[in-house]
Amino acid sequence: xxxxxxxxxxxxxxxxxxxxxxxxxxxxxxxxxxxxxxxxxxxxxxxxxxxxxxxxxxxxxxxxxxxxxxxxxxxxxxxxxxxxxxxxxxxxxxxxxxxxxxxxxxxxxxxxxxxxxxxxxxxxxxxxxxxxxxxxxxxxxxxxxxxxxxxxxxxxxxxxxxxxxxxxxxxxxxxxxxxxxxxxxxxxxxxxxxxxxxxx
Numbered sequence: 204x205x206x207x208x209x210x211x212x213x214x215x216x217x218x219x220x221x222x223x224x225x226x227x228x229x230x231x232x233x234x235x236x237x238x239x240x241x242x243x244x245x246x247x248x249x250x251x252x253x254x255x256x257x258x259x260x261x262x263x264x265x266x267x268x269x270x271x272x273x274x275x276x277x278x279x280x281x282x283x284x285x286x287x288x289x290x291x292x293x294x295x296x297x298x299x300x301x302x303x304x305x306x307x308x309x310x311x312x313x314x315x316x317x318x319x320x321x322x323x324x325x326x327x328x329x330x331x332x333x334x335x336x337x338x339x340x341x342x343x344x345x346x347x348x349x350x351x352x353x354x355x356x357x358x359x360x361x362x363x364x365x366x367x368x369x370x371x372x373x374x375x376x377x378x379x380x381x382x383x384x385x386x387x388x389x390x391x392x393x394x395x396x397x398x399x400x401x402x403x
Contacts, residue, residue, distance in 0.1 A: 204230055205240040212245045214299050218314060219245075221364045225318045226295075228353045229325040241292040241328060243321065251298040266305060267320040268296040269327035295324030309372035314365045318353070319373075322346050339377040347374040 206226050208219040222243055248264040255261050271293040297320055306316035323346055333339035354367035
């Protein structure tokens with residue numbers, strides 16, 4: 204799998220290798236073909252606020268946005284499914300400055316929040332969504348399962364990142380995230396925007 208990270212946020216402390224590892228683990232967990240490609244863009248609040256307004260007509264910054272290249276459905280690209288060939292999944296946009304506030308309120312490190320948001324973004328790229336309650340429950344349960352398994356697999360895979368957080372907010376349900384920006388604004392409730400060209 205080819206995963207590229209572009210850190211345009213001005214925050215040098217973001218562990219890009221960790222984001223690549225958790226994204227690759229999420230794709231592997233979902234049995235996505237090894238030829239799949241995606242990009243992770245780490246941006247500042249001004250940039251993500253612009254994208255948020257331009258693509259979703261929503262004011263202000265957010266934590267994560269996903270721009271799939273195609274209209275994918277859950278299960279796309281599985282090794283046991285019909286052949287799909289090499290595929291560019293799309294782009295995940297992360298905003299660590301915004302995510303820091305969420306991490307602080309949840310009581311866990313920024314690194315964990317970014318790992319969580321990366322898995323969330325991967326699921327969106329693969330066609331998962333949380334518009335209706337049933338899909339929301341399914342997506343958040345899968346997100347938490349993948350993230351917990353990623354932590355638990357590190358020793359066996361010979362990698363080591365931050366330790367697995369123990370707090371209840373570390374693996375939130377959809378209901379837990381309804382007011383996670385602290386201002387009454389629901390995050391992660393945005394529909395997936397159309398494909399992103401990378402132009403700002």
